[in-house]
Amino acid sequence: MDLSTTYLGFKLNNPIIIGSCGYTYSVKDIKTLVDNGASAVVLKSIFEEEIVWEMETNIAKMQRPMTMYPEIYDYYDLETIEDSVTKYLNLISDVKKEVSAPVIASVNCVSAQEWVPFAKRIENAGADAIELNIFVMPSDINKTSQENEHAYFEIINSVLSEVKIPVSVKLSYYFSNLAYMIKKISETGVKGIVLFNRFFEPDFDLDSLTVTPTNVLSSPSDLGKSLRWIAIMSERVNCDLCASTGIHDGKAVIKQILAGAKAVQIVSVLYKKGPKVIGEILDEIKLWMEEKEFASLDDFRGRLSQSRSLNPAVYERAQFMHYFSEKF
Numbered sequence: 001m002d003l004s005t006t007y008l009g010f011k012l013n014n015p016i017i018i019g020s021c022g023y024t025y026s027v028k029d030i031k032t033l034v035d036n037g038a039s040a041v042v043l044k045s046i047f048e049e050e051i052v053w054e055m056e057t058n059i060a061k062m063q064r065p066m067t068m069y070p071e072i073y074d075y076y077d078l079e080t081i082e083d084s085v086t087k088y089l090n091l092i093s094d095v096k097k098e099v100s101a102p103v104i105a106s107v108n109c110v111s112a113q114e115w116v117p118f119a120k121r122i123e124n125a126g127a128d129a130i131e132l133n134i135f136v137m138p139s140d141i142n143k144t145s146q147e148n149e150h151a152y153f154e155i156i157n158s159v160l161s162e163v164k165i166p167v168s169v170k171l172s173y174y175f176s177n178l179a180y181m182i183k184k185i186s187e188t189g190v191k192g193i194v195l196f197n198r199f200f201e202p203d204f205d206l207d208s209l210t211v212t213p214t215n216v217l218s219s220p221s222d223l224g225k226s227l228r229w230i231a232i233m234s235e236r237v238n239c240d241l242c243a244s245t246g247i248h249d250g251k252a253v254i255k256q257i258l259a260g261a262k263a264v265q266i267v268s269v270l271y272k273k274g275p276k277v278i279g280e281i282l283d284e285i286k287l288w289m290e291e292k293e294f295a296s297l298d299d300f301r302g303r304l305s306q307s308r309s310l311n312p313a314v315y316e317r318a319q320f321m322h323y324f325s326e327k328f
């Protein structure tokens with residue numbers, strides 16, 4: 001049974017990549033994940049703000065307007081932020097000494113400003129690839145969608161001109177024309193697109209009347225959005241597609257391969273079940289392939305993509321026409 005696949009130009013033993021999260025922030029945890037079967041890891045993201053902070057002089061830091069990156073002042077202990085860049089580069093080189101699986105560094109960014117040359121330091125530290133987690137929240141009522149979308153291309157193009165290692169982009173679905181954006185981004189020279197990132201969602205606590213985070217971890221029912229868009233876009237893009245969000249078992253991986261994904265990323269299921277779940281997912285895939293008599297992932301990859309579908313409209317159906325008229 002051949003579970004191997006290729007992603008960003010790397011030959012992977014199987015399609016299970018560990019997505020960026022707290023589990024991919026120490027050599028020990030990453031070793032455990034790889035020992036349990038992960039074929040590649042995306043390191044916990046370093047934030048653009050952390051990089052810029054390290055680059056600035058003390059005077060520039062004092063002069064930085066408080067409004068520029070408001071979250072940074074809430075989120076970080078300014079005593080330790082200074083060390084985070086060195087820590088990140090050390091993490092990359094230390095992990096590379098310990099594991100043979102590809103190590104993908106991750107940068108959380110919103111602009112193509114001062115931080116971009118840092119991509120070269122990531123490459124020099126030994127990362128096999130860089131995943132850009134770009135998210136410009138489309139909440140500014142004075143900005144056009146073109147202005148927001150332009151930022152993505154600026155970031156991607158400037159990082160691509162900085163490094164030789166493969167670059168991938170993890171996206172959200174908040175675009176006015178998602179298919180167009182995915183297609184255009186795939187033509188920039190990135191080697192992969194990850195669909196989709198998952199975001200902090202606010203909820204209200206009705207006792208304290210405060211805003212609280214909710215649904216931090218995904219559930220299997222969150223699979224649909226990424227499944228639909230992998231199916232719509234696979235075979236229409238110029239790079240690999242990697243599925244992310246709501247992948248909790250072997251069946252979900254199989255579905256994403258049927259949709260056309262080259263690989264998948266898992267995170268929440270690790271938090272729920274621990275690293276041994278990777279082996280369980282791989283066993284489930286093997287069992288299904290045996291039953292269906294598929295010898296490799298290529299035997300069924302993309303079989304249910306929109307472009308190969310006999311009923312392509314089903315992927316674009318948005319309303320519950322049938323269900324509106326029935327009780328179920």
Ligand SMILES: Cc1cc2nc3c(=O)[nH]c(=O)nc-3n(C[C@H](O)[C@H](O)[C@H](O)COP(=O)(O)O)c2cc1C
Pocket residue numbers: 019020021022044045106108133170196197198216217218219222244245246247265266267268269
């Ligand atoms: C606790 C936690 C921490 C995360 N940290 C990061 C991060 O640093 N960078 C990033 O790009 N994504 C981060 N993510 C998002 C995941 O990489 C992933 O895209 C998302 O959780 C969807 O996958 P899942 O449904 O398997 O959890 C984080 C997710 C969780 C739950």
